[in-house]
Structure formats: C-alpha cells, structure tokens
Amino acid sequence: xxxxxxxxxxxxxxxxxxxxxxxxxxxxxxxxxxxxxxxxxxxxxxxxxxxxxxxxxxxxxxxxxxxxxxxxxxxxxxxxxxxxxxxxxxxxxxxxxxxxxxxxxxxxxxxxxxxxxxxxxxxxxxxxxxxxxxxxxxxxxxxxxxxxxxxxxxxxxxxxxxxxxxxxxxxxxxxxxxxxxxxxxxxxxxxxxxxxxxxxxxxxxxxxxxxx
Ligand SMILES: O=C(O)c1ccccc1NCC(=O)[C@H](O)[C@H](O)COP(=O)(O)O
Numbered sequence: 001x002x003x004x005x006x007x008x009x010x011x012x013x014x015x016x017x018x019x020x021x022x023x024x025x026x027x028x029x030x031x032x033x034x035x036x037x038x039x040x041x042x043x044x045x046x047x048x049x050x051x052x053x054x055x056x057x058x059x060x061x062x063x064x065x066x067x068x069x070x071x072x073x074x075x076x077x078x079x080x081x082x083x084x085x086x087x088x089x090x091x092x093x094x095x096x097x098x099x100x101x102x103x104x105x106x107x108x109x110x111x112x113x114x115x116x117x118x119x120x121x122x123x124x125x126x127x128x129x130x131x132x133x134x135x136x137x138x139x140x141x142x143x144x145x146x147x148x149x150x151x152x153x154x155x156x157x158x159x160x161x162x163x164x165x166x167x168x169x170x171x172x173x174x175x176x177x178x179x180x181x182x183x184x185x186x187x188x189x190x191x192x193x194x195x196x197x198x199x200x201x202x203x204x205x206x207x208x209x210x211x212x
Contacts, residue, residue: 001168001178001179001180001181001206002024002025002155002179002181003021003023003025003180003181003183003202003203003206004023004024004025004026004027004054004181004183005021005025005027005183005184005187005199006026006027006029006036006056006135006184007029007034007185007191007194008028008192008194009028009036009038009046009192010193011045011046011049013196014026014046014051015049016196017194017196018051020196020199020200021196021199021200021203022203023203024051024052025053025076026049026051026052026053027053027055027078027182028046028053028054028055028056028072028074029056029134029135030055030056030057030060031057031060031080031133031134034132034134035135035191036135036184036192040071043071046072048073052075053072053076054074054075054076054077054100055069055072055074055076055077056080056134057077057080057081058134059082059083060081062090062094065077065091066091066094066095069097074097075097075098076097076098076099076100077091077095077097077098078125079100079101079102080127080134081133083101085116085117085120088120088121089119098122098123099120100121100122100123100155101114101125102124102125102126102127102157103125103127104129104130105127105129105140105141105144105158106129109144109145111149111150115150118150118152121152122153123152123153123154123179124152124154125155125157125182126140126145126155126157126158127157127182128140128159134157135184135185136158136159136185137159137186138158139159139160139164140158142156142167145175146174146175151177152177153178153179153180154177154178154179155178155179155180155181155182156168156178156180156181156182157181157182158182159185159186160182160183160186161186161187161202162198162201162205165202165205165206165209166209168181168206168209169210172210181206183199183202186198187202
C-alpha cells in the first residue's frame with residue numbers, strides 16, 4: 001500500500017522522511033489559508049528532492065496550478081476544493097502530472113457524480129469534509145466506501161493515525177481499490193513538521209498487517 005505524507009515543508013524533515021520512512025509521496029500544500037502552506041521561496045531547495053511531490057490546491061486557477069507544477073516539479077496535482085469535472089478535463093489537456101480529485105465526505109457519496117471525473121483522474125482521495133477543506137484530524141465513516149463502484153484506485157485520508165492500521169488493512173482486504181493512505185496532522189510535532197518516529201512506526205505496523 002502506498003503512503004503519502006502531506007503538509008511538509010522543512011528540508012531537514014523531508015530529508016529524514018526520504019531516508020527513514022521512504023514514503024511514496026509527499027504533499028506540499030499550496031492553499032494560503034492552511035497552517036501548512038508552502039511559500040514560493042521554498043521552490044529551489046525542494047525541487048530536486050528524491051520523493052514524488054503532490055501539490056495540494058483548493059479552488060486554484062489553472063494558470064497558478066500549472067505554474068506551481070513547473071516551479072516545484074510536481075508529479076501529481078491534488079484538487080482539494082470544489083473543482084468540476086470540466087475543470088479537471090481542461091487541466092488534463094495541459095499537463096502530464098497525475099490528477100487526483102479529493103472527495104470530501106460528510107454522509108453518503110453520490111457515486112454517479114464522480115463518474116464524470118473518471119477519464120481524467122489517476123485516483124480519488126477520500127477525506128473528511130470540513131470548512132477548512134483538509135487537515136481536520138478527523139475520520140469520516142468509512143462504511144460509505146463499501147459500495148465503491150469503480151476500478152479506479154483511491155487513497156484514504158482524514159485523521160489517520162497508528163491506531164487506524166488494523167482497520168485500514170481490513171478495509172483494503174474488503175476493497176482492493178484502496179491503494180494508499182494519506183497521513184497528516186496526527187503525525188505532527190507542529191503544523192508542517194512531521195514526527196519521523198511516529199511515521200516509521202505506522203509504516204512498520206502497516207507492513208506487518210499487509211503480511212497477514
Ligand atoms: O492539511 C491542511 O492544512 C489542508 C488544508 C486545506 C486543504 C487540504 C489540506 N490538507 C490536505 C491533505 O491531503 C491532508 O492530508 C488531509 O486533509 C488529511 O489530513 P488529516 O485529517 O490531518 O490527517
């Protein structure tokens with residue numbers, strides 16, 4: 001199962017993530033209202049680092065998203081707002097970076113409304129609905145995913161921590177399209193600063209569950 005660690009920005013912390021956690025993805029948040037916001041002056045030092053970067057955007061313009069893709073060499077674009085399928089289609093015509101659409105879950109999910117995104121996205125990411133858009137540290141009711149109707153893979157997000165591992169593994173056995181997890185505020189010492197030991201423990205536990 002893939003691991004994305006979101007909301008990072010300190011070079012030393014990121015180097016430890018690469019060396020010790022070997023996460024598959026690292027999320028850089030480009031939403032100015034987030035306490036984990038990454039400013040443009042970080043671009044040079046974060047450009048060449050050896051982990052795939054996903055940029056997190058909330059209702060951002062195409063021009064600005066594409067500018068950040070070039071500036072930070074983003075392998076993926078995570079659309080974390082109310083972006084329409086039409087918007088995602090237009091973006092897909094202008095970039096080779098993966099497109100991930102976030103679905104903010106409050107109650108039931110209208111699967112039909114998601115179908116329009118399928119031709120353009122590499123994966124969905126299901127997160128807890130919140131006014132701040134993300135980073136809530138709260139889980140949603142995962143049972144809504146039991147009727148997931150697509151072959152497309154997705155990431156699970158929202159308040160995941162070490163205690164979640166058994167349930168994540170059980171969910172993946174039930175829904176193999178669950179291809180990864182997104183970790184954030186439960187692994188922080190401060191906003192944007194991850195606790196590497198906690199992340200390592202999570203990964204070890206996840207690996208041991210996957211072997212079951
Ligand atoms: O984390 C933020 O500050 C944030 C703010 C606005 C939009 C997205 C944001 N985070 C994006 C993510 O992908 C987080 O990992 C996801 O929301 C889960 O966070 P958490 O509930 O803290 O595990």
